[in-house]
Amino acid sequence: AHPEPLLELVGVRAAYGPIEVLRGVDLALYPGTVVALLGPNGGGKTTTLKVCSGIMPVSAGEFRLAGRCVNGVDASELARLGICTIPEGRGVFANLTVRENLWVATGTGASLKDLEAAAYERFPILGKRRHQIAGSMSGGEQQMLALSRALGTAPTVLLLDELSMGLAPRVVTEMYDIVGQLVEEGLSILVAEQFARAVLPIATSAALMLQGRVVRSGDPQEIDRELSTSYLGG
Numbered sequence: 001a002h003p004e005p006l007l008e009l010v011g012v013r014a015a016y017g018p019i020e021v022l023r024g025v026d027l028a029l030y031p032g033t034v035v036a037l038l039g040p041n042g043g044g045k046t047t048t049l050k051v052c053s054g055i056m057p058v059s060a061g062e063f064r065l066a067g068r069c070v071n072g073v074d075a076s077e078l079a080r081l082g083i084c085t086i087p088e089g090r091g092v093f094a095n096l097t098v099r100e101n102l103w104v105a106t107g108t109g110a111s112l113k114d115l116e117a118a119a120y121e122r123f124p125i126l127g128k129r130r131h132q133i134a135g136s137m138s139g140g141e142q143q144m145l146a147l148s149r150a151l152g153t154a155p156t157v158l159l160l161d162e163l164s165m166g167l168a169p170r171v172v173t174e175m176y177d178i179v180g181q182l183v184e185e186g187l188s189i190l191v192a193e194q195f196a197r198a199v200l201p202i203a204t205s206a207a208l209m210l211q212g213r214v215v216r217s218g219d220p221q222e223i224d225r226e227l228s229t230s231y232l233g234g
């Protein structure tokens with residue numbers, strides 16, 4: 001028997017004012033898997049993640065969590081239900097220290113002591129930089145901090161937007177290795193990524209988004225081949 005999707009979009013439409021940006025998105029994230037949402041700029045990847053985090057309303061279709069329709073459920077309630085987002089640009093407070101950034105995440109119930117212990121165990125470099133201002137750290141270190149903050153909320157679903165942005169290729173590989181570990185620890189992850197090569201090695205499946213729709217989904221390697229041949233002419 002197939003498990004049911006943990007998170008599912010069925011014919012989802014969404015608009016910024018009069019401009020419809022999602023035009024019937026179908027997408028399924030199964031427990032313990034990574035779905036790579038691929039495609040060129042402006043296809044609607046970020047908007048899809050915004051729907052999944054509850055900050056973008058669904059105008060038609062259904063957004064389901066564990067089989068239940070959650071259209072209209074607000075972002076804080078979705079966060080309580082286990083959905084956690086790392087937005088494009090990382091979502092750390094640039095003018096706060098590492099420790100202060102973790103402290104902000106204690107609003108969700110975890111203690112600062114536990115958050116720090118978990119963060120520094122996973123990312124020892126963050127321990128060394130605990131009193132450093134986040135904005136002065138490297139892009140990779142900031143991304144580690146963003147992940148640590150996110151994990152502090154004990155999410156079941158992680159939504160990642162352009163993890164690779166602004167990072168050196170080697171650091172991108174490191175970050176996706178970590179994402180792969182998180183899935184082994186039981187998380188389910190939806191990651192929007194323009195830099196397909198980075199995420200493919202750890203993706204369970206891939207979905208190709210063009211002009212507000214998922215036009216193809218399935219095996220990551222196959223989708224990648226299509227991306228590089230037909231769609232982007234590469």
Ligand code: ATP
Pocket residue numbers: 016019021039040041042043044045046047048192194
């Ligand atoms: P990117 O990787 O650049 O974020 P994307 O595939 O994630 O690309 P979206 O950011 O979801 O695409 O944008 C989809 C479309 O919606 C684009 O045409 C964009 O211009 C438009 N759009 C995004 N945000 C807004 C907004 N706040 N108001 C109006 N239009 C928007």
